[in-house]
Amino acid sequence: MAKYANVNELSDSQLDNLLEPPALVQNAETFHDITESVCSIAEADRMPRSWYVLFTLALCFLGVLGAMIFHLFTTGVGVWGNNQPVAWGFPIVNFVFWVGIGHAGTLISAVLYLFRQGWRTGINRFSEAMTIFAVCCAGLFPAIHVGRVWVIYWVFPIPNQMDMWPNFRSPLLWDVFAVGTYFTVSLLFWYMGMVPDLATQRDRAKTKLRQFLYGIFALGWNGSNRHWHRYERAYLLLAALATPLVLSVHSVVSFDFAVAQIPGWHTTIFPPYFVAGAIFSGFAMVLTLSIPARALFGFKHIITMRHIELMCKVIMCTGMLVGYAYAMEFFMAWYSGNRYEGFTFVNRAFGPYAWAYWTMVSCNVISPQIFWFKRARRCIPLIFVISIFVNIGMWFERFVITVTSLNRDFLPSSWNYFSPTIVDILTLAGSFGLFFTLFLLFCRWLPQVAISEVKNVMPSAHPHGNHGEVNHD
């Protein structure tokens, strides 16, 4: 360990050159090194100064969110810019935006797990946490946008004094089930993956309180191989269940639009298009978060340059998928021969919201193209900037879909230009406060990297001798 004690002071390319081909875990020779570098963060008395700065900032924004919600509840949804004909304004845009971000986590944990992509281990805990917090933000918007929040429980099939049931043929109710299931399963997945690591933190804890709290949540995990056996089975099953789930959730979200007969919404391409967009935005968010985190907490040897490069490739690929979807929408608008459909798309690109449309195209389709170059895929500041661009672009995608399809509907007399109110904008900003508060707390107290899984992909985790029935892989 001493040899690489200051591994974090090495530059990325130096780190890379140390091992060839790039290994998943660089320069951490022993299992203990991994434990040490992950656990020492939660055990440290103080965090880096930037953590405090960010946390204060996040708390401020969280406060703004609280104030806006209070204002909304006591005054009514009229405080927002939503009105005819754009009845679905910021709340829905923000909802779809956050749910989309919440997709990368489960995708990385589940889909890449099924495909046996070892590189997921460096970033999965991280992105799972991101998923949970993003889904929290997402769930907030539909819940507060109903106007009479105190009867929001009507969305659940609970026997009530009206003797009525929710309408199961409405995509909005499908949303309740899809997002609810997604949140539950992601939470289980995240927590289950964390239990062995919580046990590690418990066993290293020095104070009574920590032993107690980590101990409670570690459930008494003792690393028994008989437990590991069922644990791994359950983990595989959860991954297998989460994979179709993650695809279904954004498909269902897209049904909110596609089932309505509004030109610009009523298309069959929506489910795959939304799923691609979700993966795209989710990976961008993972990059936005992990680039500062790996520098701040010293994870450069765990979240390596190779991880970042791979994520850049995913972003480029999904960016082209959404680009294809944008083009295909235009093609179908023309090919269908439907006047209204055609009008909507011309209006999108050249109408009053052309600025939003072209922001979206330049951020989502054009900017990731730079990742064709290996130099760009290894230039951290550039990657960070592009990841922010993609986040912005994907927010605008949802804005464009929602607002441009509604603002000029069938009846020209009701055409209107939608503009958000200050409350709209502050609520959106506040939701970032919620997200980052939760995320920074996670970084502070919980294992940010799946310790046991990272150990599992290290060379020393694989048996060398010939052990009877042991199968070498």
Place this chain on the structure above:
Amino acid sequence: MAITGRLTMTNQTSIHGILAEFDSVDGILHAAEKVKQEGYRKWDCHTPFPVHGLDGAMGIRQTRLPWLVLVMGFAGCSGGILLQWWTNAHDYVFRISGKPDWSLPANIPVAFEMTILFAALTAFFSMWILNGFPRWYSPLFRAKCFTRATDDRFVLAIDARDDLFGEETRKLLESLSPNTIEMIEAPIEDGKIPLRLKGMLGIALTLLLLPPAMIANARFTKSTQPRVHIVPNMDTQVTHRGQEASDFFADGQAMRLPISGTYAQEDDRLIGEQVGFWTGKENGAYLSSIPMDVTPEFEDRGRARFGIYCSACHAVNGSGQGTVHLRAQELLSKTWVGPTDLRTDAIKQQAPGQLFESISNGIRNMPSYSSQIPAADRWAIVQYLKESL
């Protein structure tokens, strides 16, 4: 070093088991194979991560977890379908846009999500239950070497309750060249939850039960108090009916007059020459004839319009015994004024213009039909009343 492990320090009497610590994957794999060969049954390996091949080396049988998950997945799917059928097609039928009461495609998304939800919950909870969790205390936590079993050491533990356990066990482990060997003694009482913690848990649980109890109470009792309005102005908004007074407007009326210059679509035609055609009157007197050409088609149209607009009340033969009237009598409505018998002389003697006016503007309890029936058709009905009824 679980929480309760250190909270109970009791007299130690018997041996709980023996531990051997290894520092490599190969070490533990080799040891596990040996221990298995010797025929031990109550033993286990504790590792910081799942070691490849250890299941085989220990001879662990496949868990039945996947079957549980499969069964519960099916249960979730059928439960989801049943829920939707019962709520939307049976108990409270949704009749929207002429759609069938029950159509499976629309119910697939929710059924799918329920399948996943049930299966995932089963995978999660049955894994912990089959593993015997949560069990915050284990005698193993007392061992010194055990704290690193979740870090970088691989520990093999043989339980003292194993039939083969004895002096040879120690020798066997020594022969496997471990880092250390450690005996653990069993505490008399296995880690009990401290009383204070129990009390706190009890109080927390009771408090948690309070809100649902209050809701259940409110559900089944009646109150003389008005409903709680969280945001009053959303529940009780100021609304006015047509003829009500209101302080809001200067003229004291709640209802607004149409913007000046507004007129009904037909009004402009009133200004034309054929005033009688539109009003049934000329110079204050009722028209004595129909101001239109009376053709067979015109008479047919009159009969048809009468059937459509008038027969519901006045009956097809004009007797006044239409279905609306019969129904009203069935309900024994005291204030009901029956439709007039249109075959009586009193009606027959009326001028066409007067009949036209009754239809156009309504009369006493009968409403106006001018907005529903165009003027030409009203004249056709008058022709029918006069000549054919």
